Structures are given as structure tokens and as C-alpha cells.
Amino acid sequence: MITSNADAFSMLIDKAAWEHLIQGVRICRGSPRVSHLFFREDSILFAKATLQEFSKVAYIISKYERASSQKVNLSKTEVVFSRNVGADRRQEIIDILGVREVARHEKYLGLPTIIGRSKKAVFACLKERIWKKLQGCKEKLLSKPGKEIMIKVVAQAIPSYMMSIFKIPDGLIDEIHALFARFWWGSNDTVRKLH
Structure with a gap:
């Protein structure tokens, strides 16, 4: 053997x-x-x-x-x-x-090893990573189907690994959805669009 x-x-x-x-x-x-x-x-x-x-x-x-x-x-x-x-x-x-x-070990395999009382602070990195990814592409150059693919394939994949292990706070999920809406409708820090 x-x-x-x-x-x-x-x-x-x-x-x-x-x-x-x-x-x-x-x-x-x-x-x-x-x-x-x-x-x-x-x-x-x-x-x-x-x-x-x-x-x-x-x-x-x-x-x-x-x-x-x-x-x-x-x-x-x-x-x-x-x-x-x-x-x-x-x-x-x-x-x-x-x-x-x-x-202590802050992260292992990209995941936090210790989660304290403030879960929102621990998982805030998700929101930052998603927004950086969305800001990295030129939204003005993307068509509606291009934006849809960017959201569904790229941005929604970022939190899936962490969400398969941890329950993400509902407030943070709402904030992530707001990021997707801002990207979809073309809003940014200076211009707000209705959706």
C-alpha cells in the first residue's frame, strides 16, 4: 500500500x-x-x-x-x-x-478566522471588492447587456465563496444590491439617477 x-x-x-x-x-x-x-x-x-x-x-x-x-x-x-x-x-x-x-490568524484561505460582534465590519471587504471591480470597468462603454453580464458573472461571483460558509448580514446584502443598482443605472458619487 x-x-x-x-x-x-x-x-x-x-x-x-x-x-x-x-x-x-x-x-x-x-x-x-x-x-x-x-x-x-x-x-x-x-x-x-x-x-x-x-x-x-x-x-x-x-x-x-x-x-x-x-x-x-x-x-x-x-x-x-x-x-x-x-x-x-x-x-x-x-x-x-x-x-x-x-x-491570531486574521484570514485563512481568504476567509476570516475569527468573527466578533461586528459582522458588518468583518464582511465590509466584500462591498469594497465588488465596488472596485465595478469601478474598474468603463460603465459608459458597456451596453445594458454588457452591464448585465458584468453584474451577474463577475460582481455576484465575488461574495458567493464567503456566502457559502457564513451568513452575511442583511444590511450588507442590501448595500451590495444598491451597488449593483448604481452600476446598472449609471449613478456615481456626483450624479444620481432614478431607478
Whole structure:
């Protein structure tokens, strides 16, 4: 049986989790523990902030590198700690792994990782991206069918990825619809047209 490198790395982490050498994280009480998540070219590891667990993580990375003849790029590797971890412990763990600490990841795969109370502020980038795209084309040079294609194919596609994962605030959707109407009817910041 031939396994991919990701499968081999996953097996090493699973073995350590099975042997309770890595705790992982629980989403809620009674749920199974998650020790790692893999995406296309990224890996997210979850461990308790102890020297023993991070020594084991460092050992797994080293073992994986020797077995696969691939090198993990530690300059692109980051660690995020919970607020309960003291500064001394953080520094010890960073020294063990040879990585850098970040307060939090703002975005992953183009999506926000943390959404606070103000959802409108988080998703405001959608409105900006749509308006830039609509402003980028010369609306005076487009016919009505050209504008329709621009709205339906280009502008409406921008929020679809984010909307497939998050519920966008209704007020922001109304503002996006207003942008489409302004583009369709030819209104701009100086001239308002009725529709």
C-alpha cells in the first residue's frame, strides 16, 4: 500500500494522540478530541501548551522529515497560544519548535478566522471588492447587456465563496444590491439617477 506524505504525517500524529502524548482540542464537552486538520498544503496541529507535548510535536516533525526527505518550512510556521499560557512557557515552546508566535490568524484561505460582534465590519471587504471591480470597468462603454453580464458573472461571483460558509448580514446584502443598482443605472458619487 502506497501512502502520501500527508497520510504518513497524519499517522504519526494519530499515533501520538492515541498514546495520549498529544492532547488535541475538544470543541465542546463530550466531543472527540481533534489533534490535527489538513488542508491542501497546510496543516493545523492542536496540542496542550506543555513542554512534553511540544517536544513530541518537534520529534514528529523531525521523524517525518527524515522519512519523507521533505523539509518542513519553519519560517512559514506559526503558533497561536490561548490567553492562559504564560510568557515564559510561550517562549520555551517557541524555542523548542523554532517558529514564530502570532496573536491570531486574521484570514485563512481568504476567509476570516475569527468573527466578533461586528459582522458588518468583518464582511465590509466584500462591498469594497465588488465596488472596485465595478469601478474598474468603463460603465459608459458597456451596453445594458454588457452591464448585465458584468453584474451577474463577475460582481455576484465575488461574495458567493464567503456566502457559502457564513451568513452575511442583511444590511450588507442590501448595500451590495444598491451597488449593483448604481452600476446598472449609471449613478456615481456626483450624479444620481432614478431607478
